[in-house]
Amino acid sequence: AQSVTQLDSQVPVFEEAPVELRCNYSSSVSVYLFWYVQYPNQGLQLLLKYLSGSTLVESINGFEAEFNKSQTSFHLRKPSVHISDTAEYFCAVYTGFQKLVFGTGTRLLVSP
Amino acid sequence: EAQVTQNPRYLITVTGKKLTVTCSQNMNHEYMSWYRQDPGLGLRQIYYSMNVEVTDKGDVPEGYKVSRKEKRNFPLILESPSPNQTSLYFCASSLTSAGEQYFGPGTRLTVT
Numbered sequence: 001a002q003s004v005t006q007l008d009s010q011v012p013v014f015e016e017a018p019v020e021l022r023c024n025y026s027s028s029v030s031v032y033l034f035w036y037v038q039y040p041n042q043g044l045q046l047l048l049k050y051l052s053g054s055t056l057v058e059s060i061n062g063f064e065a066e067f068n069k070s071q072t073s074f075h076l077r078k079p080s081v082h083i084s085d086t087a088e089y090f091c092a093v094y095t096g097f098q099k100l101v102f103g104t105g106t107r108l109l110v111s112p
Numbered sequence: 113e114a115q116v117t118q119n120p121r122y123l124i125t126v127t128g129k130k131l132t133v134t135c136s137q138n139m140n141h142e143y144m145s146w147y148r149q150d151p152g153l154g155l156r157q158i159y160y161s162m163n164v165e166v167t168d169k170g171d172v173p174e175g176y177k178v179s180r181k182e183k184r185n186f187p188l189i190l191e192s193p194s195p196n197q198t199s200l201y202f203c204a205s206s207l208t209s210a211g212e213q214y215f216g217p218g219t220r221l222t223v224t
Binding site for chain 1: 116145147152153154155156157160170202204209210212213216217218
């Protein structure tokens with residue numbers, strides 16, 4: 001069965017510092033990979049996705065993630081975070097039949 | 113505005129009292145899912161539906177029922193709620209099986 005591992009449950013960082021949220025997946029077949037963000041007291045929103053093509057994908061608010069097939073990773077990065085990036089971030093892998101398997105989430109805490 | 117709505121947003125009930133959480137989407141999406149979110153466990157899929165009258169179990173279906181009589185609605189039914197079903201529930205829809213999922217705002221359920 002496919003699974004997603006987010007090793008860091010919480011990542012504290014200062015504003016304007018770079019950040020990397022790690023995500024590893026296990027799969028024996030081709031995958032679609034996603035990052036979703038959940039702001040406090042809200043539902044999840046799609047941040048970015050990898051379906052095929054370029055292994056580097058970007059979001060409109062400065063996040064990027066790189067699909068690394070050999071390391072089965074899809075880490076999320078941002079070169080300079082803002083207070084407003086404080087949220088919980090979920091990595092997910094599509095397994096077929098609308099089955100999206102989520103990681104346990106990483107809470108990003110940005111402080112001044 | 114394209115959206116997924118859920119009702120109620122908050123619900124406190126007692127063990128054994130049947131309840132229904134409604135979910136509706138206005139995007140004409142084929143696919144809909146229910147998830148529960150628990151601390152440290154991320155999101156786990158309860159049930160999903162690929163079309164009207166087509167539903168299937170997700171990872172944690174025990175104690176839940178769903179129906180898909182209309183394309184836009186996908187209610188979640190707890191026939192006899194128990195305290196271990198205390199959780200945050202999300203409904204989601206997508207146009208395609210591997211496409212972006214649009215999440216509702218969540219329903220926080222407490223079963224005493």
